[in-house]
Amino acid sequence: GAGVSQSPSNKVTEKGKDVELRCDPISGHTALYWYRQSLGQGLEFLIYFQGNSAPDKSGLPSDRFSAERTGGSVSTLTIQRTQQEDSAVYLCASSRTADTQYFGPGTRLTVL
């Protein structure tokens, strides 16, 4: 079946603009994670969704970051008033059992 998909694959924006990143998880996967990976760095946890439960937002770096997951499927990560330090690859992963995570190809965000 299809894997995790993310769009856009690349996004270049100007400082101060808002951006929306989309994640389509694997069908039937109830868990969804967002991570941020800066160049040459590890994975920084941002937010976790599990079914209809309230999301765990403990990793969001500031109130400019928010995410939602509609209908337990597609998720959107929104960054408001982007800053240059927001430049990174944003990875989405889904999981059926909250164990093995299947990652999408990521969205490379560049803030000029």
Place this chain on the structure above:
Amino acid sequence: GQQVMQIPQYQHVQEGEDFTTYCNSSTTLSNIQWYKQRPGGHPVFLIQLVKSGEVKKQKRLTFQFGEAKKNSSLHITATQTTDVGTYFCAGRTGGSYIPTFGRGTSLIVHP
């Protein structure tokens, strides 16, 4: 909070040499997973270890989980150029659905 330290950060080897990366957690883990990320790619799941002292093999890769469930290692025998990439460990503590990733070890294999 939980920390997972991974060493080394980089490792250069000649093709055919062995390679090992180590993960150490500040707290006891319920399980640990290993992922591989090829240059320009995304992390891909390799394996999960759950039991104390567990050892699992995948062809030339050997994964170990420490007796105290606070450390783990990945060993590659006779590296090949296809092994190039960054290897991440990710540990979970009991009751948490959020793994803590190590910073990864980047393996560079010279032909």
